[in-house]
Amino acid sequence: MHTEKPWITTPVTPELVHGALELAPTEDGVMPYRLPARARRFADGQMNMAAGQPSGVRLAFRTRATAIELDTRPTKREYVGAPPRPDGRYDLFVDGRPAGQGSVSGGNTLVIDMTAGTFEHRPGPPGTVRFTGLPDAGGSGSGGDGGGSPRDVEIWLPHDEATELLALRTDAPVEPLPDRGRKVWLHHGSSISHGSNAESPSVTWPALAAARGGVDLVNLGLGGSALLDPFLARTMRDTPADLISVKIGINVVNADLMRLRAFGPAVHGFLDTIREGHPTAPLLVVSPILCPIHEDTPGPSVPDFSGVEEGRLSFAAAGDPAERAAGKLTLNVIREELARVVEQRLADDPNLHLLDGRELYGEADNAELPLPDALHPDTATHRRMGERFAAAVFTPGGAFGERAD
Incomplete structure (x- = not known):
C-alpha cells in the first residue's frame, strides 16, 4: 500500500x-x-x-x-x-x-x-x-519502497x-555530493559567457563545454563586465581551480573603455595577478568571437530600438572606424594585441595558451546563425560554441588536455 x-x-x-x-x-x-x-x-x-x-x-x-x-x-x-x-x-x-x-x-x-x-x-x-x-x-518507479x-x-x-x-x-x-574527483574549471568572460540569450542555464556554452569536458564549472562570465578590473583578477587568483580561462575583448569595445596603449598592459597585469595564485595551472586566453558590428568599428555599443514594435531589441556600433588611428579598439585590433601579449609571455609561461574566438563562432557561422540582436548568440549558437570549445580545449593536444573526470 x-x-x-x-x-x-x-x-x-x-x-x-x-x-x-x-x-x-x-x-x-x-x-x-x-x-x-x-x-x-x-x-x-x-x-x-x-x-x-x-x-x-x-x-x-x-x-x-x-x-x-x-x-x-x-x-x-x-x-x-x-x-x-x-x-x-x-x-x-x-x-x-x-x-x-x-x-x-x-x-x-x-x-x-x-x-x-x-x-x-x-x-x-x-x-x-x-x-x-x-x-x-x-528502480521501481513511483510507489517503490525507496x-x-x-x-x-x-x-x-x-x-x-x-x-x-x-x-x-x-x-x-x-546529503552533499561526495568528491567525484573532477577538476575545477574557472572561467571569466562577458555576457556571452554569462549566457546571454541561451534558453536555460545548462545550455550556455560554458555549461555545455564543462559537461563534455567532465569538469566542475565556476562561471565568472559577467554580463557587460569583462573589463580587466584588478579586483576581478584578484578574485580569480584566490579561487581554487585546476583549469583557468579568460575571454577578453567585447566588453572593452562595448564600453569604449580604453585605448590600445592601456589595453596591452592591462591584460599583462590581469594575467600576472592570476598567476600569483595559480603559477602553473593551464591558463587559456580566448579572444572575441565574431561580431560584425565591431570587427572594424570601435564602440561604444548603443541599443537600437527600431524593431521594438516587432519584439526585437538590437545593438549598433556608435564609433568611427577612422578613430582606430588614434588607438580606439575594435575586435580585430584586440585579437592582434592578445596574440602579441601571449607570445611575449610564452617564454616564461609554457602553460599559457591562446584560442581565437572565431574558431568558436566565425564568418560562416554568422551567415548561418546570425546574432539575433547583433551582439549575443542564441541557444543554437551557444550549443555550437560549447561543442567546439570542448573539442578544441578538453581533448588531447588542447589547452586542458584529456578529459578530467
Whole structure:
C-alpha cells in the first residue's frame, strides 16, 4: 500500500551549492553570488547585478527523493522600451541526465532604463519550483519502497535571474555530493559567457563545454563586465581551480573603455595577478568571437530600438572606424594585441595558451546563425560554441588536455 512520504526541509548550506563564490545570508534565506563581498564592494551596479545572477550555480546533492520543492525569490529584469523577458528556468539533472525544467513566477522586479541609465527595484513575493514523479532510487518507479542507491541530483539555477534561495524540501533525506574527483574549471568572460540569450542555464556554452569536458564549472562570465578590473583578477587568483580561462575583448569595445596603449598592459597585469595564485595551472586566453558590428568599428555599443514594435531589441556600433588611428579598439585590433601579449609571455609561461574566438563562432557561422540582436548568440549558437570549445580545449593536444573526470 502506497503512503505519501513526509516532506523534509534541508537548510541550503555551502556544501549543497556549487559554482558560487559566496552564499550570503538574507532575512529569509541565502543569496548565491559569483563574486565575494570584497569584490562586490569595488564593483559598479552592472557588475553587481551580473554577479547576483547565478550562471553556472547549481544545488547539488545525493538523495532517494522522488519529489523536490525549492522556494525562491527571483528578481526579474524589465527593460524600458524592450519586449518582456521570459521567466528564468531551473534545469533538473538526475545522475547527469536531464530530468525536468521549471520556473518561478512573481518575485522582485528590477526596472532598467538603458537610455537614462536608471534602475528601479520593485519588491515581490516568493514562489516555488516543483519537480515530482522522479524515478524511485530502487528502480521501481513511483510507489517503490525507496530502496537502492541514492541518486546524484543537480538543480541549475536561472543563469540570468538573481535567485534568493529560501527553502529546499524533499520526500527523502538529502546529503552533499561526495568528491567525484573532477577538476575545477574557472572561467571569466562577458555576457556571452554569462549566457546571454541561451534558453536555460545548462545550455550556455560554458555549461555545455564543462559537461563534455567532465569538469566542475565556476562561471565568472559577467554580463557587460569583462573589463580587466584588478579586483576581478584578484578574485580569480584566490579561487581554487585546476583549469583557468579568460575571454577578453567585447566588453572593452562595448564600453569604449580604453585605448590600445592601456589595453596591452592591462591584460599583462590581469594575467600576472592570476598567476600569483595559480603559477602553473593551464591558463587559456580566448579572444572575441565574431561580431560584425565591431570587427572594424570601435564602440561604444548603443541599443537600437527600431524593431521594438516587432519584439526585437538590437545593438549598433556608435564609433568611427577612422578613430582606430588614434588607438580606439575594435575586435580585430584586440585579437592582434592578445596574440602579441601571449607570445611575449610564452617564454616564461609554457602553460599559457591562446584560442581565437572565431574558431568558436566565425564568418560562416554568422551567415548561418546570425546574432539575433547583433551582439549575443542564441541557444543554437551557444550549443555550437560549447561543442567546439570542448573539442578544441578538453581533448588531447588542447589547452586542458584529456578529459578530467
